[in-house]
Amino acid sequence: MSKVKTHKVIGFRSTRLAIIFFVFILLLSMKFGPYNQFQLANIATLLIAVLSITLLTGASGQISLGQGAIMAVGGYSAALLVTRLEISMWLAFVLAIFVSALFGLFLGLAAARLSGPYLAGTTLVMALAIPSIAIRFDSFFSGDIGFSVDYGYPPDWLTNLLGEITIEEWSLYVALPFAALSLFAVLNLSNTRSGRTWRAVRDNEVAASLAGINIARTKIIVFVCSSALAGLAGAIYGFRGLVAPSVYPTDLSLLLLTAAVIGGLRSIGGAIFGTFVIVFLPDVIERVTKFLELPETISIYLPALMIGLLLLLTVILNPRGSAGALEHIRHRHKH
Amino acid sequence: MLKVANLVTEFASIKALNDISFQAKPGRITTVIGANGAGKSTLLRTISGLERPTSGSIKWFDEELTDKSVEAIVRSGVAQVPEGHAVISQLSVAENIELGGLFRKRQARGDLEIATKEVYELFPILFERRREPAGSLSGGERQMLAISRALVARPKLLLLDEPSLGLAPLISAQIISIVDQLCKSTGLTVLLVEQNANTALAVADHGILLALGKVVADLPAKELIADSALRAAYLGY
Amino acid sequence: MNSFLTAFFAGTSQGAIYALVSLGLVLVWRGAGVVNFAQMGQAMFTTYIASQLIQNEYSYWSAFVIALISGALLGALVDLGIMRPLSSRKNSQLLNSQSMRTTVPVIASLGILGVLKALAGIFWAGEERGFPAPVPTTGLRLGNSDLAITGFDLFVIGVVFLALVLTTIFFTRTGMGLAMRASALNPEVTRLSGIRVGSVRTLSWAISGTASSLAGLLVTPKTNLSPNTLDLLLIIGFTAAVVGGLTSLAGSVLGGFILGYVIAFVNVYSAPENVFLAILIFLLLALFLRPQGILGSKEVRRV
Numbered sequence A: 001m002s003k004v005k006t007h008k009v010i011g012f013r014s015t016r017l018a019i020i021f022f023v024f025i026l027l028l029s030m031k032f033g034p035y036n037q038f039q040l041a042n043i044a045t046l047l048i049a050v051l052s053i054t055l056l057t058g059a060s061g062q063i064s065l066g067q068g069a070i071m072a073v074g075g076y077s078a079a080l081l082v083t084r085l086e087i088s089m090w091l092a093f094v095l096a097i098f099v100s101a102l103f104g105l106f107l108g109l110a111a112a113r114l115s116g117p118y119l120a121g122t123t124l125v126m127a128l129a130i131p132s133i134a135i136r137f138d139s140f141f142s143g144d145i146g147f148s149v150d151y152g153y154p155p156d157w158l159t160n161l162l163g164e165i166t167i168e169e170w171s172l173y174v175a176l177p178f179a180a181l182s183l184f185a186v187l188n189l190s191n192t193r194s195g196r197t198w199r200a201v202r203d204n205e206v207a208a209s210l211a212g213i214n215i216a217r218t219k220i221i222v223f224v225c226s227s228a229l230a231g232l233a234g235a236i237y238g239f240r241g242l243v244a245p246s247v248y249p250t251d252l253s254l255l256l257l258t259a260a261v262i263g264g265l266r267s268i269g270g271a272i273f274g275t276f277v278i279v280f281l282p283d284v285i286e287r288v289t290k291f292l293e294l295p296e297t298i299s300i301y302l303p304a305l306m307i308g309l310l311l312l313l314t315v316i317l318n319p320r321g322s323a324g325a326l327e328h329i330r331h332r333h334k335h
Numbered sequence B: 001m002l003k004v005a006n007l008v009t010e011f012a013s014i015k016a017l018n019d020i021s022f023q024a025k026p027g028r029i030t031t032v033i034g035a036n037g038a039g040k041s042t043l044l045r046t047i048s049g050l051e052r053p054t055s056g057s058i059k060w061f062d063e064e065l066t067d068k069s070v071e072a073i074v075r076s077g078v079a080q081v082p083e084g085h086a087v088i089s090q091l092s093v094a095e096n097i098e099l100g101g102l103f104r105k106r107q108a109r110g111d112l113e114i115a116t117k118e119v120y121e122l123f124p125i126l127f128e129r130r131r132e133p134a135g136s137l138s139g140g141e142r143q144m145l146a147i148s149r150a151l152v153a154r155p156k157l158l159l160l161d162e163p164s165l166g167l168a169p170l171i172s173a174q175i176i177s178i179v180d181q182l183c184k185s186t187g188l189t190v191l192l193v194e195q196n197a198n199t200a201l202a203v204a205d206h207g208i209l210l211a212l213g214k215v216v217a218d219l220p221a222k223e224l225i226a227d228s229a230l231r232a233a234y235l236g237y
Numbered sequence C: 001m002n003s004f005l006t007a008f009f010a011g012t013s014q015g016a017i018y019a020l021v022s023l024g025l026v027l028v029w030r031g032a033g034v035v036n037f038a039q040m041g042q043a044m045f046t047t048y049i050a051s052q053l054i055q056n057e058y059s060y061w062s063a064f065v066i067a068l069i070s071g072a073l074l075g076a077l078v079d080l081g082i083m084r085p086l087s088s089r090k091n092s093q094l095l096n097s098q099s100m101r102t103t104v105p106v107i108a109s110l111g112i113l114g115v116l117k118a119l120a121g122i123f124w125a126g127e128e129r130g131f132p133a134p135v136p137t138t139g140l141r142l143g144n145s146d147l148a149i150t151g152f153d154l155f156v157i158g159v160v161f162l163a164l165v166l167t168t169i170f171f172t173r174t175g176m177g178l179a180m181r182a183s184a185l186n187p188e189v190t191r192l193s194g195i196r197v198g199s200v201r202t203l204s205w206a207i208s209g210t211a212s213s214l215a216g217l218l219v220t221p222k223t224n225l226s227p228n229t230l231d232l233l234l235i236i237g238f239t240a241a242v243v244g245g246l247t248s249l250a251g252s253v254l255g256g257f258i259l260g261y262v263i264a265f266v267n268v269y270s271a272p273e274n275v276f277l278a279i280l281i282f283l284l285l286a287l288f289l290r291p292q293g294i295l296g297s298k299e300v301r302r303v
């Protein structure tokens, strides 16, 4: 079978999957009230960030604990462009992708020299240090207060088409196309030749380099792609209302990693599942604690406890996440 | 007496040991020869517990070794000197030797001191260089150190994997003759793996020829030395 | 001059604490091949235990000792309960790939960190509380002049010095110390010497847990105690470990003191809000200029 042919088939498949995701979320939003519509918008936004981890860790084996910091880079770039230069939000989003890709390039130059634990630690330091830059240079980045930015109003042609659009619906309509596009891009990337190259590096660096793969360059490219996605997610995430250090805390980086791990670091379907879990789990837990009338001290920390436990259980029971577990079950049924 | 029966050890796709059976007499040297990749190291590693066999049994007198951990096997008197002068180069010579006897430091401190003295008498060069890092030793000295590390454990069965690898013929002959003397004086049982068959078979009681994970000859050492047709077919010389 | 001395003494006593943290990280990295991001979560937890005991009218010293013992137990528990089962899953497909073998324990340690923080929040309400010091934390006076060092600073330096001496004796003079060094350097030869490498590994987790627990007890009189207070210490300790060489125990201690001085001087001569940035820049510089660290050996660090 020729390479070109495989590529076409896969291109078709990823288009179909991205469209299915798009339509599915839209249909779901019609059943939901405003609050859950807003949560769906969060899912679409965070999915992009989780995909950036799936791409990075799942395809190359590298781990970043600082995706939240890269989101901050994207968020601040877009916010600065909109407030200082008064360009349109859409253009700012696209430019934010470029800025964060450039940032990813620098990060990749450092990361190319680092393996597993070094990279994890370095990105964790970064996750703490980057938001503090905003406070350090507060005349430029406006410190703790940050920038108030939002999605603005839906354009007339859309209101003419759909009738009245609420704020929650509009934030979903902004985030969803980007999410579907990112899904399409990641699905395509991981199935092309470069995707296979990345996985070769992940599985065995020595063997990959003997096979003529340039390890350093491969790692840098993966970082650039992943940072571009994270930056986009950060821009959309910030434009929900505020771009400030408190919007991109270290916990956000860890939460995103959790979503990617729960779903299965190698699976894109798993990334979607993991994102649903981290967004909706706190709501579910809140209902349960209200129902059981648990004291406040417990209910505050219960989501964090559940997420930590989920992370641990996933790694211990099935390091390939829920996607791996599903595959396992399917496999058993066949026999 | 070491009894290996129907031993199979597999790696992902290949059977490195494919139904191996043989016996090694106590107090004697049994030499295992074979071409590269025949499965000699895998055999020793399976006996010492570093590799888990898929099936078969390894009996050292009445003890079944296949379901024991490496540490337990070593503690029951089986010591292995792995392929390639395996010493810990960042530790000093004395520390490498101490390491070998560490597990019986509590029960047999006195004997440990005697054993240490003995290996230093066996290899005086090691005593001279005892404070230097093992990494600074020559290949031959490292092999002596690796053997010393095994000997201070007072093993009853010694597994030697290509002790002459990369050594000048004179030194490897010297090492093998020291092993031979140990056998005769202490009743040590030795399983000696070698590529270069002649010196190793000269001191051996018995010879086993491995090819592609199977025993193709199991003869008294003298007959194996004499059988040039067999050697030519499997070893190429 | 006076501000120089202030920075120097603060750097020494803080550096001593960072040295403990970085020593703990290096012990587990060398002994088990895991960078334990939960380390200071464990320390936070044991410091809460000490704080609880002191609240219940136990003496400072009994709480101190119990915290150190719980540090050792918690460290051993993390290894036995989570890390060992993980590393024995050899046939798991994810762990077959080279890079994932180091990544998966990192993820597990983050999970442990999350769980410990949430549990501390649930048990101890999560609000910031003070933690006592056994000696005054005010500046010492000599005759009429104020010295730039506090009694507590001296206490910290003394305790850490003692801990480092004990650790050195343990590693260089005892059989167990030799077994630990050997199994970190070459597990196969060590197993062939009849040493239970698994137990040795658990021991390195326990010692690391004790060291970081001590760091927690020494740092909280100044920083107060909350589920998140020790996060910063982990970051600093990691940077110190990388600066000193992730594979060298002596290097990790050296790195801790270097970081102590860097941070103290940035604090005194620049501004506290520059500290994070200084750490990041320092870490990146170290990685670019000397990736194997000051005392780390080149061949051990696979890039």
Ligand SMILES: Nc1ncnc2c1ncn2[C@@H]1O[C@H](COP(=O)(O)OP(=O)(O)OP(=O)(O)O)[C@@H](O)[C@H]1O
Pocket: B011, B012, B014, B016, B034, B035, B036, B037, B038, B039, B040, B041, B042, B043, B083, B195
């Ligand atoms: N860990 C392993 N994983 C996969 N295959 C292995 C492994 N160890 C050995 N093998 C394979 O098992 C076979 C036997 O190897 P072994 O090392 O036992 O040979 P040998 O007789 O000692 O060779 P040599 O004389 O070169 O040392 C070889 O084909 C080798 O490639």
Ligand SMILES: [Mg+2]
Pocket: B040, B041, B042, B083
């Ligand atoms: Mg061999």
